[in-house]
Amino acid sequence: MKITATGKLKVLYKIFSENDSVLIMINADPDSMASALAVKRLLWRRVSSATISSINVVDRPDNIAMIRLLKIKMVPIDDISGSHFNRFVILDSQPNHNDLFSRFAYDVVIDHHPETGYKARFSDVRPEYGATSSILTEYLKAAGIKPSSRLATGLFHAIKTDTANFQRKAVIEDMRAFQFLFRHANLHLARKIEQSEIRFNQLKYYKKALAGRIMNRGKIFTHLGGVENPDICVNVADFFMRIESVHWSIVSGIYDETLVIIFRNDGIRKNAGKVSSESFGDIGSAGGHKNAARAEIPVPAFRKEIKPYNAQNVLKWIIKKINGRSPSIKAKKS
Ligand SMILES: [Mn+2]
Structure with a gap:
């Protein structure tokens, strides 16, 4: 009963x-x-x-x-x-x-x-x-x-x-x-x-995110450099998704000698988890869902590939990795 x-x-x-x-x-x-x-x-x-x-x-x-x-x-x-x-x-x-x-x-x-x-x-x-x-x-x-x-x-x-x-x-x-x-x-x-999602002292990251953004056909990329807490990458990535013309938002930062990359998209015929794992799965932990994913890569795993090593070039490297992630390119690499 x-x-x-x-x-x-x-x-x-x-x-x-x-x-x-x-x-x-x-x-x-x-x-x-x-x-x-x-x-x-x-x-x-x-x-x-x-x-x-x-x-x-x-x-x-x-x-x-x-x-x-x-x-x-x-x-x-x-x-x-x-x-x-x-x-x-x-x-x-x-x-x-x-x-x-x-x-x-x-x-x-x-x-x-x-x-x-x-x-x-x-x-x-x-x-x-x-x-x-x-x-x-x-x-x-x-x-x-x-x-x-x-x-x-x-x-x-x-x-x-x-x-x-x-x-x-x-x-x-x-x-x-x-x-x-x-x-x-x-x-x-x-x-x-x-x-109340934003701390006052986090506003500096939004400024950085806007200043350093690279936008290309609805995809926005930005790298925040060193962050006090990787959650800010999530907040900034979500923030960019609120812009009408943005379909993909990819925001990264470095925390505790680890590059954290957050992926967000509008959910229309896109797979963030797949993009993340295909782009970074070979050098770090990467995966997620169709519209939200994350990759974490130890800095020593890629630092030598970036010359000179600075925030702008880290961002360029991330974009190259993501844009170049076709199975054929992957096959050549391995
Ligand atoms: Mn509960």
């Missing part, structure tokens, strides 16, 4: 009493943070305290924006003493997903990843769901709670993120939760969080 949301909520509430100090453990990302806010709301006035703790340091600028704009309070796991808590909840993860989680024994597990068989007093794992936030939205509805605009915005953003705007795995329940949250969320705030 299928247990109703109200039934599940009742069982969940039985785990807690008013003197409890609850620790909510997460691997911080939009879905887990929003889920944690929802559990805090569900337990409000039902327990003595509820603390959110994360095992990771949040680094993505959009996630930092979410924390700041939704005023999410989290304590790093290293500052947590387990003896201060008597109830442990884990959300959007299961205890065996990470060694750090196994410091505690969990009373409650709510997640949407594949079931790992952890035995908690209360476990609600629904692998078919696109987001844990959809599950928690059902609990809020069952509890008759009208979510605050901050909570609704968090859950709304979480479902959008985990389902990639419903372009990834999702079920009708995710849609229903989304529809409900849409009425309560602050859409401007959600948009600001979603758009």
Whole structure:
């Protein structure tokens, strides 16, 4: 027999009493943070305290924006003493997903990843769901709670993120939760969080990307030189795809003595994974999907081929490798 949301909520509430100090453990990302806010709301006035703790340091600028704009309070796991808590909840993860989680024994597990068989007093794992936030939205509805605009915005953003705007795995329940949250969320705030992808100090790379770009029949190539984090190559490559006339965007940078090349295209009769592996598979790791791919090549593997070795010539070398990647040329080489 299928247990109703109200039934599940009742069982969940039985785990807690008013003197409890609850620790909510997460691997911080939009879905887990929003889920944690929802559990805090569900337990409000039902327990003595509820603390959110994360095992990771949040680094993505959009996630930092979410924390700041939704005023999410989290304590790093290293500052947590387990003896201060008597109830442990884990959300959007299961205890065996990470060694750090196994410091505690969990009373409650709510997640949407594949079931790992952890035995908690209360476990609600629904692998078919696109987001844990959809599950928690059902609990809020069952509890008759009208979510605050901050909570609704968090859950709304979480479902959008985990389902990639419903372009990834999702079920009708995710849609229903989304529809409900849409009425309560602050859409401007959600948009600001979603758009906060760029760090101020990354703007210099955009300047470099534009100045050094080579564009040829819808293909844009640019090389950023040394980068502090290879994610910037992804951001710049995605950014160029927003230009109407760009069909291919290929952006590279050097990080940790490795040349990282990011490939993006518009998805029309193109295969980024194939281009990447045919061009660079022989000297590095390369591959991906039809519209998104990546290659990573150790600098010593190609440095000698480039004379003089500078950013402009690295870019020229990349273009030559990509343009010259016909099977016949490859055959001659090997
Ligand atoms: Mn999730």
